[in-house]
Amino acid sequence: MGDKDLISKRILKTLVRDFATYLFGLPVVEVALLDGERQRIEARRADLVAHITLPDADPCLLHIEVQNDNQALMPYRMLRYLSDLLLDHPDLPVRQYLVYIGQERLTMADGFDLPDVHYRYRVVDMHTVDCDALLGQEAPDAWVLAVLGDFKGRLPRDVIHSILTRLKERFGDDLPSLRDYVEMLDILATNRNLNLDIHEELKMLNLDVEQLATYRLGLEKGREQGLEQGLEQGLEKGLERGLAQGALERGRAIARNLLDQGMEPAWIASVTGLSLAEVEALRNRP
Template sequence: MGKQASQYDKIFKENIEAVIPNLMQNILGITAVTSEELPDDIQHTKERKPDVLKKISDNQGNIFILHLEFQLIDEPEMVYRMADYYIMLVRKYKMPVRQFVLFLGSSIPKMEVKHESETMHYKFSLIAFAQLDYHTFLQSNQPEEVLLAVLANFKGESPKTVLQQIILRVEETTTGDLALKRYFSQLRVLAQLRNLGETLRDLAMDSIAKFVNIEQDAAYMIGQEKTEERIVRNLLAKMSLTVEQIADIAGVSVKFVQEVQQKLSIRE
């Protein structure tokens, strides 16, 4: 997904250590007594880099490897990728492995979570943020975790109301203007995953104007949207791809591709 995906990846890499303890407790159902960082590269005949890899001792006396992957795209072959990780981790560490894919997209993923054949039975756990109650993240005392509320289920609340709560909670849990500026910038990026960039921009003038240059942000988003539309137009015109494939390649939503497609059909 190019530059857009790298922005999301950067946010999770910056915030992951602050988020992991409560994420394990509240979302994965793991109460860790100790947690040990493990090397994030697994190499045998090929190299893999898991998003999160830790050795966990829980309150039940279990010791295991925790492997997490954050996923934006509903990847049809994710099960093979996770199985690949599983075999390499078991081979390297010789202990049980628990794997979770945390899906950050707005839809409910349809990817297969298990593979069964005559000689193999494999399964990983899939958690869709779109099904999680946003209050779970909003109640945290870690601003990095509060930000994740924008990716969760709003439980019937309007986006404006939820964004107001997130902004307030980030202010309550953050010390220092520099940190607050960083979190508001991250919120802007994450809000785009739910097509809430414009709502956030309109809503947050008073709250974040001193931390984020709204005019530059708006100009950037407009320029980005024009670039994305040009890419989608070229793919529609020159490639025999499905709407979903084009959305994946261009790093935009299926709805965005459909809107561009409709514009082209009207002009024709």
């Protein structure tokens, strides 16, 4: 999937299924991720493209764009993505969705009309999605998506705690599953600019943060390196911010532990993503 380097394919696939099921009302049976990159003079990439199968329906392509800012030219971008998909898959129908998660009021159009061209796609404004409705589902995927919805006056920390508490109760000692959902929650919460450190919130719930941290020895490479520039205009800013803030501190914490165990600084730097100079500075720090 090109340089989708920060999120694993498994999490991307889960996000596609969750968006389809809980936001678009599409009861997806099967999901197969496709590469959304197309080369022209410059590289253009769709955020998420998947081959999906619905009950009692022919297979189709699902294209999802996630935006956290209003772009006047978005309808033309969507049409451009559509033409690329149709050229590559002329025998498959395409369902297109724009999911808006920005803080400002949604002003983007759902298509355009020209004298001989009438084009539409579906828009989901997360400001209109009641987070309590998602939290009321008996599905952890819906709980995680609730962080993008309308909090109805609730404090962000209360919503985050409600989600994390349910995830803890549902998965217990199933750390791989719990880790995946915490990763998705961390990514989506960052895009809401909630200014909350998910891992600090985990500590308050007495969860072992080190076992759930993004940089875990031998089990993950950072976040397996990527969601394609961070879901373009949508998740891009959140992922970069998450790497710059949370991951750096987590990398330093793990580096300190490894130094205490006598590991070589060069190896620690390669595992954590820190520079060798940073690791050496940690070793010399009292």
